Each structure stands twice: as structure tokens, then as C-alpha cells.
């Protein structure tokens with residue numbers, strides 16, 4: 210082996226780190242300098258804050274690049290060599306020539322795609338392994354077989370670097386795969402941004418990894434647009450989001466919002482839980498129509514013959530069925546949501562009641578025309594419109610509603626559902642559940658936000674600011690003479706010294722005072738129900754209910770989405786088993802499908818076992834092909850539940866993580882596994898139910914009571930291990946209702 214080769218590579222890596230340090234130093238100094246600026250005035254402070262935020266973002270991207278900065282090199286046939294890394298770095302020369310190429314740049318692509326059959330202009334591909342700043346290994350692949358040059362680092366196994374990554378002990382946090390992205394994954398990561406792309410693949414095929422790297426790629430390729438509109442990544446539960454939460458920051462990307470669907474209604478914390486059957490009812494597509502009907506039910510009219518009689522200074526007003534039905538018809542005809550159509554209902558009623566009053570007051574006893582002129586009638590109308598009693602009557606028929614009030618009332622007494630379904634979701638009080646969130650969102654759409662009060666308040670605030678600014682300008686103008694009073698023959702108005710009043714009027718000055726929202730796009734998006742994201746990525750997409758899809762589609766009017774999932778792993782009753790059915794209501798057949806076929810997580814021995822069990826209920830089942838085998842077969846044992854903790858302790862790997870996956874109803878009997886407090890995946894041993902295990906992976910997994918799990922849940926549980934799998938049948942356990950199913 211040529212140590213010279215190694216020395217040169219080390220020299221390059223050291224140089225790249227030095228340059229990175231230099232850039233980091235500059236970025237730090239820029240942040241410090243900006244922060245030290247004495248900014249007077251709110252505008253200046255806001256601008257300073259924005260600058261600090263931008264500089265800090267590039268600083269954290271540079272910090273993120275520190276570990277594994279340079280991981281590859283491509284030597285092209287034309288003699289040009291590029292080093293590939295986590296971020297792009299330029300030299301400090303006049304031309305600012307590239308030193309390190311960002312993995313996302315087009316020129317880096319052959320590093321991921323080139324093969325002996327299609328070398329894409331490469332002579333050689335090199336993987337560079339580093340520990341800290343030290344190069345520890347090189348792996349070369351010859352792409353041009355006619356090239357006789359050898360370095361001594363030629364790999365016999367092309368997958369050596371990949372397999373080393375896959376065999377590494379797990380930490381409880383997902384790591385990026387930037388140095389070993391495979392060609393089939395690269396095609397998906399760099400697929401065009403527009404439209405809906407569905408990525409389907411079995412367990413461990415890298416769907417999550419690909420989705421996260423795609424987010425990083427899109428932010429790189431469409432930075433300007435996506436920095437403004439932000440990218441949303443939706444995952445199945447908070448523990449999963451915690452598990453994947455480090456990947457994008459490690460790639461230098463922070464402009465992303467990670468959330469579960471249950472977190473997508475600002476101001477609502479969905480801490481409650483539904484039974485699976487109740488969640489399934491709430492998730493059905495028909496709930497949209499059901500809620501629309503329930504909103505219409507809140508638009509009432511008095512019974513025929515039982516009018517609402519309103520006391521008024523000029524006599525009683527009678528709000529009867531005829532008036533209300535006509536007003537309701539007119540309001541509904543606008544097609545506006547409930548709260549926005551309400552003023553039309555109110556206007557019509559006030560108009561009718563005014564006519565009623567005018568007919569009575571101005572009536573000519575001799576049958577002549579009404580005595581009242583248009584001005585008198587307008588006066589009467591004002592009085593009717595100002596009457597608290599009239600407003601109370603209108604509100605009793607067509608009340609202003611918030612989504613929260615409306616849905617809480619609806620769930621207390623569900624209508625338009627058959628009796629069994631209504632019983633399942635009936636609830637008075639209690640916290641919101643994740644399945645309520647799409648219903649709240651639907652209700653918000655049906656009700657609309659009557660923001661007239663907020664707009665009036667904003668207008669009043671603006672008027673106040675203009676008045677204040679005018680005051681400032683008046684003071685500025687009044688004080689103009691003092692500046693020059695000790696000078697002779699000075700015409701202050703003709704002075705060359707410009708004062709504020711010369712260059713700006715009150716309105717523009719007020720505008721400048723208005724607060725600029727300097728939160729990041731992701732932060733603003735998190736607080737805004739009506740935010741339209743630039744791109745949405747949904748992981749475990751098969752779990753989402755029809756109602757959840759409606760919510761997400763509203764957040765992405767451009768339908769620029771990547772959906773990754775595996776219908777064979779669907780756990781939720783309300784989830785989906787067919788992409789066609791799920792997507793047709795939103796994009797018809799305008800979506801693309803990409804498949805991932807190779808299982809990078811689960812060794813062949815475990816996958817064969819999982820597939821064998823699966824074939825018990827689905828004889829034609831075919832799993833993804835495992836890329837590696839360990840020679841360690843899964844084992845089965847019958848054990849007392851009380852002894853599972855000891856078994857877990859014995860099986861726990863020295864380095865890495867072990868998970869016990871058991872049905873939730875057995876957790877109380879599985880003592881000693883620390884099933885209290887929030888789930889902490891960094892612990893060496895964790896206890897999970899199959900739903901919580903979705904998307905996660907561990908070095909060793911013990912699946913307890915497989916016979917009590919539904920086929921899809923069992924398949925998920927059996928495919929979480931990267932090294933070893935044990936299957937435990939409880940020697941004695943209290944029978945459960947789930948056991949039968």
C-alpha cells in the first residue's frame with residue numbers, strides 16, 4: 210500500500226479543516242461584530258437580529274460539517290480530481306476556486322452513481338474514512354478497467370464501506386448516510402421537486418434516510434424558494450421525530466419543521482388518546498361531510514309559528530320563520546364558511562326588521578304612502594343594528610363559532626353517524642387527541658375565521674402609529690429653527706441639512722416602525738394554520754387517515770410532496786392500504802411511484818424469519834432482499850414475563866441498544882424494564898409497543914407475545930433489529946381480548 214497516497218489524502222483533509230476553521234472564525238467574528246453594533250431604533254435592531262440569525266445559520270452549517278467533513282474523491286478520465294464533502298468550501302484565492310464539493314452539487318453525482326458498466330467519466334472512486342481530522346482508511350474502486358494505475362487501496366468488496374456503516378452499533382439516534390448513498394436512493398433524493406412522489410419499500414430499505422437526504426437536497430437546490438416557504442417533515446410520533454431529529458442538522462440544514470399530524474394545529478396540544486376504533490372513525494373521509502352537516506345544523510331558524518319577539522325602543526320586532534329562512538338562504542348562497550357568511554345573515558335580518566319597524570311607525574292610517582323618508586329609515590336601521598337584543602337573537606340562530614367550541618360540542622353529541630360510530634367517539638371534555646386535530650382543521654375550514662375584529666384592531670393600531678409618527682415629525686419641524694438660531698441669515702427651510710420632516714411623511718414613517726417578523730420560515734409556519742409549505746415529506750405515510758391527508762394537502766397547495774411508506778406495515782385501522790385510494794381525491798392519478806428494493810437494516814436470517822411468519826397470513830408475501838447476513842439465526846423461547854428483564858440484560862449488546870417490543874397491555878407485567886416517564890431511546894434497553902417501534906431500529910430486539918400482535922404490527926416488530934432477534938412466548942400471562950384477534 211502506498212503510504213504516500215495516505216499522506217496526500219491526510220494533507221488534503223487537514224487543509225480542508227484549516228479552511229473550515231478559517232471560515233468558521235470569520236463567521237463567528239461577523240456574528241460578534243453584528244451583535245456589538247449599537248442599534249438605535251426598532252428597525253435597526255430588527256435588521257441586526259435578522260443578520261445575526263443568518264450569520265448564525267451559516268455558522269451552525271459550518272460547525273455541522275466538522276465531523277466527516279471530507280468522505281470521498283472522484284478522479285475523472287479528463288484528469289480532474291474532486292474531493293466530495295458535507296459542504297462546499299472554496300479556497301482563499303482570488304478566484305475562490307472550489308476546494309471541497311458539496312455532496313449535493315451536480316458535479317458530485319458520479320460519486321454516487323458511477324459503476325463499472327457506466328463509469329460516468331470516472332477513472333476511480335475513493336471513499337475516505339476519517340476519525341476526527343485523521344484519515345484512517347481509503348477504499349478505491351476502479352471504474353476504468355483499462356487504467357493500469359493501482360494505489361494499493363483497491364477494495365475487493367465494493368460494499369465494504371457501506372457494510373461497515375450498517376454493522377456499526379446503534380446509538381438511539383439516526384445517523385446520516387451521506388457518504389454511502391446508493392444509486393437507487395440517489396435517484397429519489399434528487400428527483401424533481403414538483404408533484405407528488407411516492408417512495409415505497411419494505412422495512413429497512415432506507416425510506417426515512419432517503420426522505421431526510423431529499424429534504425437536504427431540495428433545500429440546497431431550491432434554497433431561495435424553500436427558505437421562504439419552509440419544508441415540513443411529518444412523522445408518526447414524537448419519539449420517532451426525536452430519533453431522526455439529528456440528521457438534517459448534521460447536514461447543516463435547520464430550516465425544516467418536524468411534526469406529527471397531531472402537532473399541526475397551532476395552539477392545540479393533543480395529549481389525549483383515542484381507542485384505535487375511535488381514531489379510525491374520526492379519520493374516515495366521510496367525517497368531512499359529517500362535520501359540514503353539523504355546521505349547517507348550527508344555522509337555525511325559529512319554529513314556524515314560534516317567532517322570536519325582540520323588545521325594542523320603538524316597539525316589538527318579530528323575527529319569524531320566513532325572515533330567518535330567507536336570510537339563511539342568502540347567507541348560504543354566498544358559499545362562504547360559517548363565520549364569514551354570518552354577517553350576510555345578520556344584515557338580511559336587520560334589514561327585514563328595519564322594514565318591519567318602518568312599515569309600522571310610518572304607516573299612513575288612511576292608506577297613503579309611508580310617512581318615513583330614506584333618511585328616517587336609515588336612522589331606524591342604525592338603531593336596529595345597534596340593538597344588543599337583536600344581536601343576541603341573531604347569535605342564537607347563527608352563532609359565531611370557534612373550531613374548538615364547535616368540535617367539543619360535536620364530540621359531546623355526535624350526529625350524522627350511525628349509533629355505534631357515534632358511541633365510539635362520544636366524549637365530554639378531556640384533552641384533545643391526535644385524531645381530533647384533522648377534525649379541528651376541517652372545522653376551521655368550514656367555519657372560517659372572521660378576522661374583521663382583528664383587522665379593525667390592526668387598522669386602529671396603524672392609525673395610532675401614523676398619529677405618533679406625525680407627532681414626531683411635528684416636533685422635528687418645530688425644532689428646525691433652533692439648530693440655526695445662532696446663525697445669521699439662515700433660512701432654515703432652505704438649509705442643506707435634511708431633517709426627518711423633509712424626507713418622509715407620517716405614513717411611511719409609521720410603516721418603517723411596523724414590526725418585521727424575523728422568525729425563521731419554519732418557526733412562522735409552526736404558528737400558522739394556513740401556512741403553505743414549499744415541500745412536504747411524509748414518513749410512514751401509510752398510517753395517515755383520510756382526514757389527515759385533507760389537512761396535509763391544505764398545507765401544500767402546490768402538491769410538492771414526497772410520501773414514503775410501506776402498506777405492508779400499516780398499523781392504524783384508519784390508515785391506508787393503497788396509494789391510489791389515498792391520493793385519488795387530491796391529485797387523481799398525477800403522482801409518481803419509486804420503489805426501494807434492498808433492505809439495509811435487517812440481516813437475511815432475521816428477514817427470512819419475519820417473512821416466514823408473515824406468510825402464515827399472506828402466503829404470497831415477498832420481503833425486500835437483505836444486503837447482508839450475520840450468520841446468527843433468530844431464536845424462540847418460552848419465558849415468564851417477570852423474567853424478560855433479566856433476559857434483556859443478558860442479551861443487551863456491550864455497545865449499542867436493545868428493545869423489548871411487547872403489546873401495550875403486557876407492559877405492566879414486564880417489570881424492571883423502566884416503562885415509566887417519556888420514551889428515551891438513548892437508554893441501552895427500552896420497552897416499546899409495536900406502534901412505538903415503527904421506523905426505529907436497535908442492535909438487538911426481543912419480541913414478546915407475537916401471538917397477541919396483529920400481522921402488520923408483528924412484521925414491524927420483527928424487522929427492527931440490525932443484528933439479533935429473540936422471540937419470547939410468555940409462559941403465563943393474563944389472557945387479553947387482542948389475543949383472539
Ligand SMILES: Nc1ncnc2c1ncn2[C@@H]1O[C@H](COP(=O)(O)OP(=O)(O)OP(=O)(O)O)[C@@H](O)[C@H]1O
Pocket residue numbers: 371374375384385386389390391394410411412413414415416417418419775778809810903904905906928
Ligand atoms: N445508503 C446507506 N448507507 C448507509 N446506511 C444506510 C443506507 N441506506 C439505509 N441505511 C441504513 O439502513 C437503516 C434503515 O433505513 P431506514 O430507517 O431509512 O429504513 P426504512 O425504509 O425507513 O425502514 P422502515 O420502513 O422499517 O421504517 C438505517 O440505519 C439507515 O441509516
